Amino acid sequence: MVSQENSTGKPLADFNWLALHHRAKLPERTTFAKRIATLEPKSVVDLGCASGLWLEVLDQFLPTECEFIGIDSDEKVLNMAVQRSSSWQRKTSFIQLDLEREASQIPPCDLTLAFNIFPYIKNLDLFIDILSCRVPHGTLAIRQYDGASLRFGPMPTSKRQEIEVELRIATENSKQFYHYDLDRTFKILRQSSYQISNYEFELFERSSPFTAEFLPYYKDTLLWTCQFLSKKSADYLHTWIDADPLMLNHYFYEVDLVAILS
Numbered sequence: 001m002v003s004q005e006n007s008t009g010k011p012l013a014d015f016n017w018l019a020l021h022h023r024a025k026l027p028e029r030t031t032f033a034k035r036i037a038t039l040e041p042k043s044v045v046d047l048g049c050a051s052g053l054w055l056e057v058l059d060q061f062l063p064t065e066c067e068f069i070g071i072d073s074d075e076k077v078l079n080m081a082v083q084r085s086s087s088w089q090r091k092t093s094f095i096q097l098d099l100e101r102e103a104s105q106i107p108p109c110d111l112t113l114a115f116n117i118f119p120y121i122k123n124l125d126l127f128i129d130i131l132s133c134r135v136p137h138g139t140l141a142i143r144q145y146d147g148a149s150l151r152f153g154p155m156p157t158s159k160r161q162e163i164e165v166e167l168r169i170a171t172e173n174s175k176q177f178y179h180y181d182l183d184r185t186f187k188i189l190r191q192s193s194y195q196i197s198n199y200e201f202e203l204f205e206r207s208s209p210f211t212a213e214f215l216p217y218y219k220d221t222l223l224w225t226c227q228f229l230s231k232k233s234a235d236y237l238h239t240w241i242d243a244d245p246l247m248l249n250h251y252f253y254e255v256d257l258v259a260i261l262s
Contacts, residue, residue: 004017004220004224006050006074006076006077007074007075007076007077008073008074009176010073010074010120010176010177011174011176011177012177012224013048013050013074013120015050015051015076015077015080017220018050018051018053019051019053020216020217020220021217022053022054023213023214023216023217024206024213024214024216024217024218025204025217026057026213028202028204029054029057030057032143032202032258033054033057033058033060033061034061036058036111036139036141036260037058037061037062039110039111039139041062041066041109041110041111041138041139042065042066042067042110043066043067043068043069043109043110043111043138044058044062044066044067044068044069044109044110044111044112044113045069045070045071045106045107045109045111045112045113046068046069046070046071046113046115047071047099047106047112047113047114047115047117048071048072048099048114048115048116048117048120049070049071049072049077049078049081049094049113050072050074050077050080050081051077051080051081051084052070052080052081052084052085052094053084054113054115055068055070055081055085055092056084056085059085059088059090062090064089064090065090066090067090067091067092067093068085068088068090068091068092068093069092069093069094069095069107069109070085070092070093070094070095071094071095071096071097071099071106072094072096072097073096073097073098073099074096075096078094078096081094082094095107099117099120099121099127100120100121100122100123100127103126103127103130103131104130106130106131106134107134108134108135108136108137108138109134109136109138110136110138110139111138111139111141112131112137112138112139112140112141113141114131114140114141114142114143115141115142115143115144116143116144116145118142118144118178118181118184118185119144119177119178119179119181120177120178124184124185124188125188125191128188128189128192129192129193132192132193132194133193137194138262139260139261139262140194140259140260140261140262141259141260142185142189142257142258142259142260142261143202143256143257143258144181144182144185144256144257144258144259145182145254145256146180146181146182146183146254146255146256146257147167147168147171147179147180147181148164148168148180148182149182149253149254149255149256150221150252150254151252151253151254152218152221152222152250152251152252153250153251154249154250154251155240159233159236162233163225163229163233163236163237166228166229166230166233167179167225167228167229168180170228170229171228182257185257186199186257189259189261192261194261194262195262196261196262197259197260197261197262198259198260198261199257199258199259200257200258200259201255201256201257201258202255202256202258203253203254203255204253204254204255204256205251205252205253205254206218206251206252206253207250207251207252208247208248208249208250208251209247209248210247210250214252215247218247218250218252219241219247221252222237222241225237226238
């Protein structure tokens, strides 16, 4: 079982998985960090900061006068974030909060990061409203994946469609998170009280030969997918993986929603 759950039971939130994910996408994430650093915030709140990986990237590009505040519900990863931040020459603090239940306690700031956290928020309308009512609410930077855009291959279209349908049904039935959340997120953001907005779609793609930074993330994504499939589809996917164990003839891509609201 490759659940990738953190200590609070959130799927795809284990700190090891998040580290693999982060290393795989570090070039794209660094480019985005440079972009939002041009907003010149004096304070940054990272919602769902986990072990502080995004803040670590931003630490390279923001002046030391900018304060960092990381928020997460998982005490274990917050302790890791405290250790990670020990060398940062800036005011830094970490707060343990249930983002949805205790949203009113999220402090105001110049820049709020909401990166892949919306799938865990059931009442997203209310959550966004609470964020926008802070004084000042500042700028909200969003990066949001969607399960419907994840694609690995090559494989027959019929097999891919079987796998995609089974994965969607299984994750929806689990009711643990919204793995297919781009449309809900997009609609709610467009209806929010944020006045200025920019929406883009960012392609993340890799083709073999894969780098050492990407390959572990790719393999773990495949194994995570297998656990949600029927035995027939899981056996097929395992056979597909074993047919090219060095991953010499593979590709992967996904499309993320990237939005900046103020």
